[in-house]
Amino acid sequence: MEYIERPTSRYRLVLDRIPILGDVLRSPLGALGFLIVLGFLLVVIFADVLAPYPYTAQDIPARLTGPSAEYPLGTDQLGRDLLSRLIYGSRIALGVALPSVAIALTGGVLLGLVAGYAGGVVDDIVVVLIDSINAFPAVILALAILALLGPALINEIFVIGLAWIPGYARVTRAQVLSVKENVYIEAERSLGARTSRIILMHILPNVIAPLLILAAMDLPVVITFEAGLSFLGLGVRPPTPSWGSILSDGFNYIRQSPWPITWAGLTLIITTLGFTLFGETLRDVLDPRLSGTRGF
Amino acid sequence: MTVLVLVIVTIFLAVLVHIVPGDPAVTLLGPRAKPDTIARIRAEMGLDDPVFIQVRDFLWRVLQGDLGEDIFTNRPVNELVGNALPHTLILAWSSLSLAVLTGIPLGVYSATHPDSWLDRVTALFSISFITVPSYVAGLFLLLIFAVRLQVLPAIGLGEGGDLVDYLRHLILPTVALAVTWVGYLARLVRASLLEVMNETYIRAAMAAGISQRLVLYKYALKNALIPTVAILGVGIGKLMGGAVFVEIIFNRPGMGTMIYNAIQARNYPIVRAGVLVVAFLFVLANLLADFTYTYLDPRIELGKAQR
Numbered sequence A: 001m002e003y004i005e006r007p008t009s010r011y012r013l014v015l016d017r018i019p020i021l022g023d024v025l026r027s028p029l030g031a032l033g034f035l036i037v038l039g040f041l042l043v044v045i046f047a048d049v050l051a052p053y054p055y056t057a058q059d060i061p062a063r064l065t066g067p068s069a070e071y072p073l074g075t076d077q078l079g080r081d082l083l084s085r086l087i088y089g090s091r092i093a094l095g096v097a098l099p100s101v102a103i104a105l106t107g108g109v110l111l112g113l114v115a116g117y118a119g120g121v122v123d124d125i126v127v128v129l130i131d132s133i134n135a136f137p138a139v140i141l142a143l144a145i146l147a148l149l150g151p152a153l154i155n156e157i158f159v160i161g162l163a164w165i166p167g168y169a170r171v172t173r174a175q176v177l178s179v180k181e182n183v184y185i186e187a188e189r190s191l192g193a194r195t196s197r198i199i200l201m202h203i204l205p206n207v208i209a210p211l212l213i214l215a216a217m218d219l220p221v222v223i224t225f226e227a228g229l230s231f232l233g234l235g236v237r238p239p240t241p242s243w244g245s246i247l248s249d250g251f252n253y254i255r256q257s258p259w260p261i262t263w264a265g266l267t268l269i270i271t272t273l274g275f276t277l278f279g280e281t282l283r284d285v286l287d288p289r290l291s292g293t294r295g296f
Numbered sequence B: 001m002t003v004l005v006l007v008i009v010t011i012f013l014a015v016l017v018h019i020v021p022g023d024p025a026v027t028l029l030g031p032r033a034k035p036d037t038i039a040r041i042r043a044e045m046g047l048d049d050p051v052f053i054q055v056r057d058f059l060w061r062v063l064q065g066d067l068g069e070d071i072f073t074n075r076p077v078n079e080l081v082g083n084a085l086p087h088t089l090i091l092a093w094s095s096l097s098l099a100v101l102t103g104i105p106l107g108v109y110s111a112t113h114p115d116s117w118l119d120r121v122t123a124l125f126s127i128s129f130i131t132v133p134s135y136v137a138g139l140f141l142l143l144i145f146a147v148r149l150q151v152l153p154a155i156g157l158g159e160g161g162d163l164v165d166y167l168r169h170l171i172l173p174t175v176a177l178a179v180t181w182v183g184y185l186a187r188l189v190r191a192s193l194l195e196v197m198n199e200t201y202i203r204a205a206m207a208a209g210i211s212q213r214l215v216l217y218k219y220a221l222k223n224a225l226i227p228t229v230a231i232l233g234v235g236i237g238k239l240m241g242g243a244v245f246v247e248i249i250f251n252r253p254g255m256g257t258m259i260y261n262a263i264q265a266r267n268y269p270i271v272r273a274g275v276l277v278v279a280f281l282f283v284l285a286n287l288l289a290d291f292t293y294t295y296l297d298p299r300i301e302l303g304k305a306q307r
Helices: A010-017 A021-026 A028-045 A082-118 A120-134 A138-149 A153-179 A183-190 A195-231 A243-252 A259-286 B002-019 B024-029 B035-045 B051-063 B077-112 B117-129 B134-148 B163-197 B200-207 B212-249 B255-264 B268-296
Strands: none
Touching: A010 A021, A021 A028, A021 A259, A028 A082, A028 A259, A082 A120, A082 A153, A082 A195, A082 A243, A082 A259, A120 A153, A120 B002, A138 A153, A138 A195, A138 B002, A138 B212, A138 B255, A138 B268, A153 A195, A183 A195, A195 A243, A195 A259, A195 B134, A243 A259, A243 B134, A259 B117, A259 B134, B002 B051, B002 B268, B024 B035, B077 B117, B077 B163, B077 B212, B077 B255, B077 B268, B117 B163, B134 B163, B134 B212, B163 B212, B200 B212, B212 B255, B212 B268, B255 B268
């Protein structure tokens, strides 16, 4: 990621005063990402105000129409306003992504801490467990479990959380392995500190930063994953709008109207692009050593 | 290690039915099924045996290469998998080839001509497409080329036996799956090649007067490809996951469609068999990637690389 060198303008002076975010905003792509993420969050918060119609309101005579003054993005197969459904869909996107990533982060950090600190047989068991979950492509694992659990929002959150645990466990474990060799950990131990104190007070704070960056970068991936599961009918139940279910409805009526697919697809692409650009820039700012690991 | 993982994966899938709440026989038949029908299906599925026996039987059958029978039609699941798997493998292979054959040359060009217009276009392309999920790419391609322009076929495999028609039906699904990978690979190859080109041995080779072309292709690229191969190993899993969506969108009768249809029909034994086969393939693909990069860089020892 390149920084643009500007002459000392007022803009730059302001940016210099904001820690971290200022550095992110100095990169044009980072600033674009930030704007998109901010816009998305505003839509999530103010969905009730921004949506012109309730997401269930039907106007049967106006089924599958294109953009018009009445319906800015057109309507779906039941004559529901696409714009309103996409706006409310943002709540599902974030409402699934945040708890899923939180579950994955918590589970992964716990597993990684235990494996990395304990070592030996415990470590071996956790590594084999992680490798076994990793043996399933995430979508396939989700399909296997959701086929039994049935489609529901809570099941979806649980399954995504589970599928993402190995990534966090692996990174945590690697970090713990290097941090626990530090002299200050040994000093603490020789002073008689309990294991729980060493892990919580000394190891955890030192391993958490890269994990939080990873979590930020996983949000867009999880958002597309959720939409994918909803596209397959394994996510939220109708009439609750998810971007994936809007795509799925659009797919069923693809010959009658291109609009549901076009708008839902673009919304998904722009949102995830925003999160990705913001996440990548944030990572470069916070931990330059990691840059380039994802091909940028 | 790989064998251990495969055994655990198999056991996990055998036990999953019992961990997850609900009775698969009831799921299969619906809540209004008669108790004696449920009892019969439970017996057929082997659900009345103790869990340990079920797991042992499943593991034993899988070891013998037997994936069981479809409860509805009594057809062997092996036959269903045998029909579906080739179509998925062809799709995965053609997408991977498309991504590698365009992504790597683009990456090499970008690294050797930094800031050229093609480098900039690749960067833009890569950033724009990196977040496009395969199902959105598939739907957009379907909408543009099959529904609107009607230049390429929308669904299915084409007429039986007609190779040209089969290939024409393969184009859109292949592009849909490959599109995120082209830019990603290009950026990855570019980044690692630029890093390798700064190494002392490359500069030494240049200083010794070896031609730039030889240094680039014989020494630098080989090392620069190691991270790419590692990513591709993991990427095959994503490709398999993406294939589920692409097969459903383009109505290709592959593993993804098979698993999806089985979920719709609540036919869990087929879901389980399909998932097992895909997981096995994924693990084997990763093993292959491990072998490839030990070949590319003999300093990496197998087994240690995973730690």
